[in-house]
Amino acid sequence: MRRTRIARAAAVTAVLTALTATGCGGGSTSGGSNDNPEELTYWASNQGTSIEHDEEVLRPQLERFTEETGIEVNLEVVPWDSLLDRILTATTSGDGPDVLNIGNTWSASLQATGALLPFDEETFEAIGGSDRFVPSALAATGAEGQDPTAVPLYSLAYGLYYNKQLFAEAGIEEPPATWEELVEVGEQLTDGDTYGLAVEGASIPENVHHAFVFGQQHGADFFDAEGNPTFDTPEAVAAIKQYVDFLAADGIVAPGNAEYAQNQSVSDFATGKAAMLLWQAAGTSLENQGMTPDDYGVAPVPFQAEPPAGGEAINSMVAGINIAVFENTDNRDGALDFVEFMTSDETQRALNAEYGSIPPVAAAQESEEFATEELTVLRETLAQSAAPMPQVPEESQFETLVGTAMAQLFADAAGGQEITEDAVRDRLTAAQQQMQG
Template identity: 65%
Template sequence: MRRIRAAAAGAVTISLLTAATACGGGSSSGGSNDSPKTLTYWASNQGASVEVDKKVLQPELDKFEKQTGIKVKVEVVPWSDLLNRILTATTSGQGPDVLNIGNTWSASLQATGALLPWDAENFDKIGGKDRFVDSALGSTGAQGKDPAAVPLYSMAYALYYNKKMFADAGISQPPATWDELIADGKKLSKDGKWGLGAEGSNPSENIHHAFVFAQQHGAGFFTADGKPDFTSEGAVAAVKQYVDLMAKDKIIAPGNAEYAQNQSVSDFAKGKSAMLLWQSASANLTSQGMSEDAYGIAPVPVQSGTPGTGTNVNSMVAGINLAVFKNTDNLDGATKFVKFMTSDAEQKILNKAYSSIPPVKNAQADPTFNTPANAVLKDTLAKSAAALPQVADESQFETSVGTAVKELFADAAAGRPVTTESVRAKLGKAQQQMPTK
């Protein structure tokens, strides 16, 4: 483990320390590293399970050790624990050398001062900043500051649909608008099966969808000067529209209000639900036994028209970044590891394993990533995805609003009314939980 200056975390409030959110799914203890030939690495849970991630990562870490003589001790951290673990590390003075962070947390963690800034000199050590695509770099920290992390995996949301269930219901093509999705969902919600899966108890999924719906309603959750604005007409309408898929439209099973990470993916893979809104799900579905021929992939619906910029945004810029704690006593080794993980060769291997898109230009151009499924994701990232707000309190925003949506899903599942007033009240409570300046 690495020691980090506790004072570096002055920008993190006590409320953040209880946060548990995510973007994008062994043990460690404090103390110095065994030697400069050892690195500790916290990897996020990207696959269907922690065990799947270990199988993906260990051969690559072994390769790095063979090339450099540096051993990497990896811990795959579940999304439910990752942010808390990172924030605790920034305040306790103990953390890993290198870690994965959800790209939406970049500005929040940057504000702690604990992460290595990726200035021109540091980027040159890994081949230069211009190796990375602009959309991925846009979610690496606050505008006007050196990035706090380097893009590792890029993802976008898409609509996954069960081809057989669609055919059996007489539906010939995937829905392009929410009205069409609701109409199709009602046809598909029968005989114990449901039109759409969701994870109402997963704050990170909740915030991602709430953000996209808000964009489609012409709203954001922050003002131009970075102040919370959770109760605007557009934000309230957006959250209500999302929760209404269960509360009013009844195309999501009430039990989904209690679902956490990957449970909706599992239901979709088992044919319990006909549609799924998920980020880069192909590898996850394959690992759960669903053939790629069994499902189709389409852009996430919009209010009307076709996906694009402005109110036709249909995904957040999803992804994982790679960060270094700046007080590591093995900065050279950590930098070499970042260079290895973002090399063209490793980008192809890792992003193929996770069905994500390489944020490195040369790797993204590889034919491996020109499949029909990846075409939807790449097109979304290029044309119709928007980055979550890169503000210092972003991670607390994810926690408070994601939890508000969780509570609204619980109301819907219990048969309690979800109204414009009740949504505004929950979002108002969430805004009160934000740090005051």
Template identity: 65%
Template sequence: MRRVRVAAAGAVTLSFVLTAAACGGGSTGGSGSGEQARTLTYWASNQGANIEVDKKVLQPELDKFEKRTGIKVKLEVVPWPDLLNRILTATTSGQGPDVLNIGNTWSASLQSTGALLPWDAKNFEAIGGKDRFVDSALGSTGVRTEDPAAVPLYSMAYALYYNKKLFAEAGIRKPPATWDELVATGKKLTKDGRAGIGVEGSNLANNIHQVFVLGKQHGADFFTPDGKADFTSDGAVAAVKQYVDLMAAHKIVAPGNAEYAQNQSLSDFAKDRTAMVLWQTASATFKAQGMNEDEWGVAPAPVRSGRPGADEQTNSMVAGINMAVFKNTKNRDGALEFVKFMTSDEEQVVLNKAYGSIPPVRAAQRDPAFSGPTLTVLRDTLATSSAALPQVPEESQFETVVGTAVKKLFADAAAGQAVTTESVRAELEKAQQQMPKK
């Protein structure tokens, strides 16, 4: 979700139960005359290396919007560790922004509060139409039987990033395409204090993203078709064990990675301490760490057959950021105008180019800025071999409890304890017991 700020989006623990009777937001703005009627409050997620970077990216665009429309946008960039609880507080207090960014995996959970404006045909028409957006991005906007709770803003996908110099020194000519190849490659690269691949074992959201994809490859979805938690199926257990075994069994992940949660694996990669990493849209972070583009390569994340595709050949979750409007905003027309501006072809090129992400708007994807080899891999992954996380109201709880189970298993592995099928199943059973009963 992407730098760690995106990847950590779903890692915030829910501090209270989502309520269907939520009030919504819209603490500023108005439908009448005067200054208040021409002002919107916007909570943006922290996409850049820090909040100041986001302000430098966004403020000129907000000034452009104000010049065109006369509507002033008051910007607050909210750090990822705070964002979900800030939004949940706003849904119950009514003291929130007019427009906000949300991690796309939260869409169904926040949709269930009733606080967000549904994107029905009329609202989509107001921003240029639903068919402007890529289908995979629309798949992470809420429960499919309901009108979407948000619209896509930035799209991202997982890929395998590898250090070209370290590969060359080890005599490795191409990146691994299968999991067996990844393990074999990782073992060749794990030496002299360097690890073959890095993970973020304490990053709950990243844990979920990885095991969800592996679950798809093992035929598991973690939820039944009627929305019940199904964390202990053979496929789910196999997925979690396969991921943790990169450290526990194959020894190609350094034990210290069990404590990583804040981009440390990317820092290790940039400093040649790790040779590979599976991450979302990481190139901007590597550049910020001082790496040149020709120092790393990008390949599709591995699948068992080596040929990514649908279902058991899925190799990424549909990652990204959505844009939502609080239902009780006092300036709905202005809010829709702002969403239309931010999702316009022109702005999609500007914003996604700045953040190294993929536009979820079809026309913007055709811009030459997104035709380089790195973004082509990510764009193709989103189009052909990615899947949305379960669009169920309990998705946020799923990220928390299963992500924590994987964290515990990594800690066990780091401590030298055996990670077995039985111990994995036991941790997932504990996680399932924490989910709401249906």
């Protein structure tokens, strides 16, 4: 990888280097590209149950690409806990892959480094055109008004998963459609060893995803039109308090969930310790833990019963993975051929079916693999009521600072502290001051 645009990348990366990888979601430490037009280096994010699982899923597709083009692909599956750091290091050093996966919530932050190839009209045409992609997924590829520097690869959305047997035993016939109904149902289902809802209270990305959705429903944007942070507005305080109150005031979340950060809430749901779960495409994980699709239902994430002024009908962030090209690759044509291949209808159907995600390529969705109850709900959510996370360069900081503030609030609640509006505002004000500082 040639070392160009390093100074521009470093200016933005300096703001981001203190962050942890908080996206939506390895190999050698060398991994740089070279000037051989018959080779590419590809950093794939860990989408499956393990690094080995990803390699098993991806290898057949990469071999098919090599057969079609003659280009060998050096694959490296990067764990989520190191992916952002690896990418940021590559943007400043210039020593990175030709093609890479990024969490789509990082799109604007990484776009601002100048290290990724912009997809202008001509570049989009080289991969089949921008109109092939679902508009909501394409909206999570960079700042509005700029050429995106990534394109969608795997799409996800949040759904409300509910245990059919526990609902039936409690005489509950329908999943809740509003948060008020969810609390009422959760209280009915909270009994002894079972709680109404499971959350990941110590997970920064899970926290901030819900902060965004509740914020949209309350009319909070977290950034103003000039890109300045607005973390502690009354709307933001109300939004985050409502979410934390599932544990703090409503008592439908187990206090131990305040320490969850490694998908333990999925396990609690799968084992009957929780009757409901808010998650992105949980089906594969649930089946790996012994549940069948007949054991659980999937419904849209609830809305407010009485939306406040300015509230939006949003019930999911646009979740997923984008694929990007380093601008200073020595094999730009081969890299774009690879992006075209990975976003082709055939490859999209194969990979998204393996991972239990939704193809962001519209034509690829027209397949029976994506017509299950779960994926139908998530697909409709993605198309109709999902919105991208803030597309600003400071988005990654927002994730870390607000997600951490929420983790602290959950810890306080689990410790018996009352979570007041002032307590929420103080945490958010501190996060905003840290951003501004």
